[in-house]
Amino acid sequence: xxxxxxxxxxxxxxxxxxxxxxxxxxxxxxxxxxxxxxxxxxxxxxxxxxxxxxxxxxxxxxxxxxxxxxxxxxxxxxxxxxxxxxxxxxxxxxxxxxxxxxxxxxxxxxxxxxxxxxxxxxxxxxxxxxxxxxxxxxxxxxxxxxxxxxxxxxxxxxxxxxxxxxxxxxxxxxxxxxxxxxxxxxxxxxxxxxxxxxxxxxxxxxxxxxxxxxxxxxxxxxxxxxxxxxxxxxxxxxxxxxxxxxxxxxxxxxxxxxxxxxxxxxxxxxxxxxxxxxxxxxxxxxxxxxxxxxxxxxxxxxxxxxxxxxxxxxxxxxxxxxxxxxxxxxxxxxxxxxxxxxxxxxx
Ligand code: 9MR
Numbered sequence: 001x002x003x004x005x006x007x008x009x010x011x012x013x014x015x016x017x018x019x020x021x022x023x024x025x026x027x028x029x030x031x032x033x034x035x036x037x038x039x040x041x042x043x044x045x046x047x048x049x050x051x052x053x054x055x056x057x058x059x060x061x062x063x064x065x066x067x068x069x070x071x072x073x074x075x076x077x078x079x080x081x082x083x084x085x086x087x088x089x090x091x092x093x094x095x096x097x098x099x100x101x102x103x104x105x106x107x108x109x110x111x112x113x114x115x116x117x118x119x120x121x122x123x124x125x126x127x128x129x130x131x132x133x134x135x136x137x138x139x140x141x142x143x144x145x146x147x148x149x150x151x152x153x154x155x156x157x158x159x160x161x162x163x164x165x166x167x168x169x170x171x172x173x174x175x176x177x178x179x180x181x182x183x184x185x186x187x188x189x190x191x192x193x194x195x196x197x198x199x200x201x202x203x204x205x206x207x208x209x210x211x212x213x214x215x216x217x218x219x220x221x222x223x224x225x226x227x228x229x230x231x232x233x234x235x236x237x238x239x240x241x242x243x244x245x246x247x248x249x250x251x252x253x254x255x256x257x258x259x260x261x262x263x264x265x266x267x268x269x270x271x272x273x274x275x276x277x278x279x280x281x282x283x284x285x286x287x288x289x290x291x292x293x294x295x296x297x298x299x300x301x302x303x304x305x306x307x308x309x310x311x312x313x314x315x316x317x318x319x320x321x322x323x324x325x326x327x328x329x330x331x332x333x334x335x336x337x338x339x340x341x342x343x344x345x346x347x
Pocket of ligand 1: 112158
């Protein structure tokens with residue numbers, strides 16, 4: 001009894017700290033997003049969303065933002081000219097609505113995953129430049145209008161700058177000239193004036209020529225009054241390369257132009273086999289990326305390119321590499337997941 005009284009007296013005598021001094025660590029990524037104010041997202045594999053209840057459950061529990069990994073790309077939504085297949089994209093948007101997730105639309109103008117009718121028509125000359133411009137305008141207008149009010153942010157143009165800082169010679173640039181970029185943003189804005197419109201790229205975290213050209217492009221577009229609101233950093237990293245230590249500064253340079261920024265496709269691959277050391281290094285890359293985002297006021301979203309090694313583009317693209325995601329094939333959290341939960345917004 002005496003002991004109990006003593007313990008009680010001790011508890012009562014301990015001055016209460018303000019709640020912010022020892023906040024409870026978040027239970028999951030959704031709570032982390034609430035605590036930090038940055039939405040945490042994942043790319044979504046629609047087949048898995050439909051067929052795998054465990055995948056669906058974890059996605060909807062953990063993530064407050066989603067991006068269709070492939071379902072909104074042009075070849076997915078208009079595989080034949082004039083034949084639209086929205087079912088997968090609709091499924092993602094509807095699942096997001098039911099689970100209070102915001103959506104990133106990915107992607108309106110890209111040089112990959114274009115439908116064959118389009119690329120072959122341009123190649124054989126049956127689609128000329130005037131028609132191509134109209135096709136692009138219709139594509140953007142149709143898709144953005146369909147999801148008006150349901151997509152927080154669109155990747156309007158994806159990967160338009162080369163590694164050496166020149167503009168990428170895509171079918172769009174060679175046939176329509178550089179003005180297609182401003183046009184794309186204007187058409188998207190007209191179709192949904194409230195969506196945030198992004199330019200998105202990889203290696204923008206560290207590659208100086210790409211960074212400078214992209215900044216100059218954004219500056220020029222803003223000067224012309226083009227509705228561009230965000231810069232997306234894909235963030236396809238690997239632990240065999242140094243972490244891009246200047247990333248937060250690069251984000252700040254875009255923010256200084258009046259843009260919001262986002263991490264849009266983060267993953268951190270490794271050369272297999274997996275070892276505890278590699279997983280520990282991977283965890284530091286993930287948590288540094290989140291810390292970088294949280295250190296920049298304009299960083300609004302932190303999205304990973306798939307959350308489980310069960311569905312990741314990495315092994316199919318980089319021979320001998322893998323294990324790039326936060327959760328393993330069985331949806332068990334890896335050290336990187338736990339590391340994220342411990343990241344705090346800097347004061
Ligand atoms: O993850 C996507 C993969 O399933 C597709 O086969 C691939 C085709 O190009 O695209 C992948 O996603 C890419 C994204 O759309 C744009 N940035 C790079 C991503 C990884 O390649």
